[in-house]
Amino acid sequence: NPLSLRWERKTIEKPKTKINLEEKVGRSMDSRRRGKNASMQRKLQQLRSVTNSSAVNKASIIVDATRYIEELKQKVDGLNSELGTAESSISQDELPMVTVETLERGFLINVFSERNCPGMLGAILDAFEELGLDVLDARVSCEDTFQLEAVGGEVREYTRIYNSQENESIDAQVVKQAVLQAIQNMD
Missing domain, CATH: 4.10.280 (MYOD Basic-Helix-Loop-Helix Domain, subunit B)
Incomplete structure (x- = not known):
């Protein structure tokens, strides 16, 4: 048909430019x-x-x-x-309260502290061992506060750190000082 127009699609290319390196x-x-x-x-x-x-x-x-x-x-x-x-x-202000009572064949030891310190029980038991005390009975609470009630039995034969002679008797004051010293030396 002579009147029909044809559209051709032509693409226009951009001229290539060389950019120098x-x-x-x-x-x-x-x-x-x-x-x-x-x-x-x-x-x-x-x-x-x-x-x-x-x-x-x-x-x-x-x-x-x-x-x-x-x-x-x-x-x-x-x-x-x-x-x-x-x-x-x-x-210094928060040292635990330590009481020691003399029993017929040993000691009743009470330790109370407002705060629980890791290692306190171990330090106290080490002090008992150094004194030669057998722990016959003990109750311990160490959740928020620290509380220990222990009965230390008769003194075994040993070489004492606190007393110079082997068979010298231990009194309640020596036990108390040993426990307090063990707690202070924890740090």
């Missing part, structure tokens, strides 16, 4: 450099905000940050010394 390398190095600079600026800005610095240039920001770190170190040292002082005063 030096330009590509130069562009990628510039973009990397810009990225590093931007990253450095972000980090400096973060450092500025953490240290409350009003400095503008890099060297001043770093100097301010160094001063800030030194101040923090001094604060940490001060807090550590305060903590050490507080811990020593607490350990």
Whole structure:
């Protein structure tokens, strides 16, 4: 049909341009450099905000940050010394209450502490062993507080740390001092 129109699809190609290799390398190095600079600026800005610095240039920001770190170190040292002082005063004030009663053939030992310390029972039992006391009966509670009620039997033959002669008798005060010393030496 002479009046019918035909549409043909034509593709238009863009002209190819050659970019020289030096330009590509130069562009990628510039973009990397810009990225590093931007990253450095972000980090400096973060450092500025953490240290409350009003400095503008890099060297001043770093100097301010160094001063800030030194101040923090001094604060940490001060807090550590305060903590050490507080811990020593607490350990002196919170020594367990120890009572020892003399029985016919041994001792009744009661130990009570407001706080439970890991290893306290072991330290007390070691003190009994050093004194040569056999534990005949014991009740222990060490959930929140520490409470021990023990009956220490007759003294066995041994070489004592607390007494110089082998067959010297042990009294309630010696047992109490040995238990308290064992608890203090736990730390």
